[in-house]
Amino acid sequence: MRKKPWRQVILDGATYLATLLSVFALGMIFFYVIREGAHLLSFDLLRGDYHARGFVGLVEEETQGSFNLTGQQGENRYLVERLGLVLEQSFDLAGDGVIKVAYIDEASPLRRLTNQDPTSEQSFIGLETGAVLRRVSYVDHPTSLTSRGAASMARDMNDPDRALREVIFSTEGGGIRGSLITTLYLIFITLAIALPFGVLTAIYFNEFAPINRVTKAMRNFIETLTGVPSIIYGLLGITVFVPLTVRLTPAENANLIAGGLTLAVILLPVIIRTTEEALKVVSQDHRFASLALGANKTQTTFKVVLPQALPGILTATFLGIGRVIGESAALIFVLGAAIRDSVRIFEPSTSLAVHIWSMMTDEPANIALSSTIALIILLIVLTLNLAIKTTVWAFDWKGRRS
């Protein structure tokens, strides 16, 4: 066999090396987010509130007792026989260390506490399984704090010398439901605006526009826009779309509509370009055939050309959804960075990407939850990718099946 010339060896080697490095770098992302964040991934995280609801309960009368808690032992569990309570050193949805009520006896005195919240109509509240204990204070004794750990808190509570005064507890927080819903809303609003505008613009440029200096300049301009950093679109959003929506809708501040509009502008160049590419590959023969059959330009475009460009338009949609999910900088301006549990389109909220930003700017940064959200984003993107591929494949199959 003849020896390969050295130039070819170098070129081939460079190809292999580049591929290896690319795949390695991309694989690292998956490896990292899975290693850091997989343990927090749960349906409770997706469903849960971010903001914990806090309660302050006054212990009116303390029945001293001794409850039988056999069978409740376990790792990180601490029994409080005096109150019929089992504490667990655990983590909330966001991965922060908390003390949870792992079990509470039916007859426990902590089931019935006087509600200290003056705004609430409820006069009595009670601890329940799953509640997060924040603080327990005693008469004439130092308060038990979460930071000292469940073991210490259980020991304090079990001490017959300490008379309980107040129990401060909350629901479990840290869920990302609000941000997840915001992201879905954003995808919908953005695509509802960007797709029709983008596709129709692409049709104009590819099918109807005369080829002259003006249209060439417009194309170049659109191409340039794909390279503009999104934070600049964010500025556009905060100077144009936020005031506009505040004026025209019940919104008072940053809101989902302004966010959708801003993202739609970011997406437009991408959708226009991708759709145009898809239209370009539609065979000229089919346009001629249609026109020769007495169809006019509009009929030809919408009945013959556009259906064939659909896979390309789906790709554009997918790329668009990817941008929406991934965008953070522009959204901090136009949608805000306040995490909400109940999402309303005329109010500020956060998308998943901004949720990550918010977690990472926390003190200390919550890398684990950020990685979990990143993992969720990756999973969404992956699912969408598969969905689009399947759809395109189905279209192809419909056109070519025998």
Place this chain on the structure above:
Amino acid sequence: MMTTVFNIENLNLFYGDFHALKNIDMVIYKNQVTALIGPSGCGKSTFIRCLNRMNDLIPEAKMEGCVRFDGEECQIGGYDVIGLRKRVGMVFQKPNPFPMSIFDNVAFGPRQQGIKQKEVLQGIVEKALKQAALYEEVKDRLTSSALSLSGGQQQRLCIARALALEPEVILMDEPTSALDPLATQRIESLINDLKEDYTIVIVTHSMQQAARISDYTAFFYMGELREIDTTEKIFKAPRLKQTEDYITGRFG
């Protein structure tokens, strides 16, 4: 005296600076097959595209002179091109069925004319497919993709698609050049049958094909119409030496 369908008077066509058709005067007779022959680049395809104004789609093409269809006025300016194309169908060199079902391909033209009723469309499709001698082969799979057909079947489907509009003229631009001999034969016999009801203008590179199927033959050279006569005369006793040389394969 035979009726004429097209009267072409002093037709000139330019692609930018290139003078593609030069002072063409020609008549095309009703229910006859007229074959256009000549070497590549002689203007015969350009000429056939003047008959249904497909040249309008080429931005730099400029047409001058007169093409009268069915005794109408000159087709220049604000002429109803769409209306013309419904009456003058076209079949292209490469079979180009749309990536839709066989039924939808044939129903495409009528549908764009606003025909919606399923029964009417079914009738039209069946009739067109029968005329194009394709019905028996595809009647059980009208909903399958047109792209699943063979090349020859696809070309007959394209003919059926043109026939569905019930045109008066069918233009064929080298309709068999992409097909094998057997498929070519089927198309040729189909053309023979269609002659009864339609006027056919066909561009061909095959002298045998022109001799076999056409009634009239026009010889184009360098954008000029050099000779037109009955096919018999052209092939037996052409007026010009150049025509004879081309037909006998001495050049071209």
